[in-house]
Amino acid sequence: MGPPPLSDDRSEIVFFDVETTVPTRPGQGFAILEFGAILVCPRKLTELRNYSTLVRPADLSLITPLSERCNGINAEAVSSAPTFADIAHAVYDLLHGRIWAGHNILRFDCVRVKDAFAAINQTPPEPKGTIDSLLLLTQKFGRRAGNMKMATLATYFGLGQQTHRSLDDVRMNLEVLKYCATVLFLESSLPDIFTENSWVSPNAVTRSRSNGKSRSEGGLLNMNKDSVSVSSPETADKYHPILSLATSSTNVDVPNVGDSFNFRDLQDEVNRESVRADVAMNETSIPSPDSATSLSVLQTSSSSIVVLEPEKISIPSIDASLVPSYHGSRRIELLHEGFPFQLLCSGLKVRFGISTKFVDSAGRPRLSFVVDPSPSLCNVLEACDNVARKLSAESGGGSDWRPVVIRKEGFYNYPTIRLHIPTAVCGEIAIYATEIYQKESSGSVQRLLFSKFDAEELGAMFKPGTFVDAVFSLDLYDYHQNAGIKLVAKKLIIHCK
DSSP: OOOOOOOTTOOOEEEEEEEEOOOOSTTOOOOEEEEEEEEEOTTTOOEEEEEEEEOOOSOGGGOOHHHHHHHOOOHHHHTTSOOHHHHHHHHHHHHTTSEEEETTIIIIIHHHHHHHHHHTTOOOOOOSEEEEHHHHHHHHTTBTTTTOOHHHHHHHTTOOOOOOOHHHHHHHHHHHHHHHHHHHHHHHHSTTTSOTTTTSOTTOEEEOTTTSSEESSOOSSOBOOOOEEOOSHHHHHHSOHHHHHOOOTTOOOOOOTTOOOOGGGGHHHHHHHHHHHHHHHTTTSOOOOOOSSSOEEEEOSSSEEEEEOGGGOOGGGEEEEEEEOGGGOEEEEEEETTEEEEEEEEEEEEEEEEEOOSBOTTSOBOEEEEEEOOHHHHHHHHHHHHHHHHHHHHTTOOSEEEOSSBOOTTOTTSOBEEEEEOEEEETTEEEESSEEEEEOTTSEEEEEEESSOOHHHHHTTSOTTOEEEEEEEEEEEEETTEEEEEEEEEEEEEEOO
16 A cells, blocks of 8 residues: 555645764765655644655765764665665655754754755755744743753653654654643643743742842743752762752753662763764854762763863873864864863852953853862863863964963962853843852752843852852864863852852
């Protein structure tokens, strides 16, 4: 029995996904390794037919170990598969004139398909309309499910692990949309009970400048992080507050203390998703631990990220390497014993509060503040400076290097470092990309929810003399003939006086 006949107006929605190679050198493009699509009825979301095939690239050497880590597809698997030219007619028939749908397809899958048609000198298909579920769900569902990657959304709804194979990912995308739509429908049915932020923990704190104090109702931004209370020395020893709040760059929801959720079950899919995201989305993204100990390991773009306190770092074990980035370019990544790492620092004293001196392309202030680093932190950062500067020079970089630790003349024994608070845009709303918490004198730690982007409001919380705990990444930059290490705050806990 053949597939159901298609209507003349081609009103169906086609959900599709491509898996590709990962560029490893400048100028190298992507090669499609798999294409998968499901045609659905727009009224009932019932499946009309599906199509999936592996694709053999013109050059099998493009399938590197990094590419295999991303989707599990190796050269042997595609060696006898059809080329894209062989399947171009089927892909065109599925896509042309229909509504295209998928997760992050505007920035990745649509571009890859059009490039593939251009490579074989054929006219690419054109959509009747496009539904990017990454943008749609970010706008409609908010950030309650973390970073809104497919793996994170699937985990949020308990749908299992993402396989990073085209047809499986398309089916998971459909399921995620159904779950999100159901939740939004139920919330809209009783708006007085299911408030806009009814899913936020009642212990979360919303900041508002209207009164300058904390209040318990939710703000305009949906930030799904339950508060973590550390009420006794025994609990504090077992669950270091900043560590228990610190997750990987995927922002998987933090479990309550005592929750049995195991982040290490997510290592494989976090690894693969991060590789794809780093390659596909890094051009406009803000440069971006689960543990009851002083060390946390989670998968990221090239291997595991290790979150360490400065005292746990061996200076001779610090190194740097060039790793693939988007569009085939390379970036410098700092390593400790062969692993990328972030730093966890407790009790940093704010020297200078929030700075708004510089603005981004949208006119929003670039937020940062200055703290006094400990001697051990200075040693680590200056060692990182040395290895990164050396590799930058060896790889042809000619920019002026700016040290990450600032030692001003006359104040050499009073060094400072600058922590940056990146901004993310959710729809038309700007939010702080750093997760910010507040630690009360009782020891309880609560997530702060902000109703709007307001540098002045945020600045009131980072007054000189305030102590903060921080997890931050060491991101390398080379811009306008200036290069160096930028310390980007992932998590911040502000100590209340």
